[in-house]
Amino acid sequence: MTGLPFNPRTAVEMRDLTVGYGSHAAVHHLSCCFSAGSLSALVGVNGSGKSTLIKTIAGLLRPMSGRCHIAPGTSLAYLPQQSELDRSFPARVRDLVSLGLWSQRGLLGRHRAQDRDRVAAAISAVGLDGFDTRPIDSLSGGQLQRALFARVLVQDAQLILLDEPFNAVDERTIGDLVALIHRWQGQGRTVIVVAHDLDLVRAQFPQTLLLARRPIAWGATLDVLTSDNLQRARNLHEAWDDHAPWCAPDEVA
């Protein structure tokens, strides 16, 4: 499959992608693509390879084999899981949100008045009015997630990757974050979100990729999240041997 031309309406395309850590593959033989302007969920049980795949799309992990192709010139915003963030870093909410400007201004670049306005508008848009100077280590989990979404807003990226943004946040915050995600998609951005709540995924995400170290199903959410596919994903995951050698493509059913 490698060598085929990249479709310009495609934002991200994986072709027989295998990726992992050291010599251990965490995601095997994945071929799928995300259209420009699509909204997709990435689901699977713990350890099924979701974060690994998101990090690969973000360019933080290199494929062991196959390809992960991003449309040339695509700007990208990646929000890791909260557990990967260092909350003890001495920063205020507006410092955290201003980091979203670095690709446009450089890390040490001076912020203009319009940048400060953009940061203030983003903080307001996520419902954190009055929190500008709050240290980030004093925020609740939901408030921190709102601040991180404000940073993504400021980044103004065409491709947005969110790893478990709804983890440990309340219903109201989830509703507000989902509204922002729909707004991004409405603006023509491509959004890929790792999520665990399958009811939320069914209600809010048109497309889904179900992973169990290898792709189980990909496409319209209601066609993917069938009880058969979910059972197949659980079975495959339970049978997975982390120490097995790298499997060749034709060993996958």
Ligand SMILES: Nc1ncnc2c1ncn2[C@@H]1O[C@H](COP(=O)(O)OP(=O)(O)OP(=O)(O)O)[C@@H](O)[C@H]1O
């Ligand atoms: N930095 C790492 N070094 C070695 N192995 C890793 C590393 N990160 C993840 N793994 C392994 O890769 C596999 C897939 O992990 P990954 O974090 O991608 O799964 P996940 O679906 O995102 O899980 P969760 O839902 O728990 O966040 C797991 O077996 C995990 O232990």
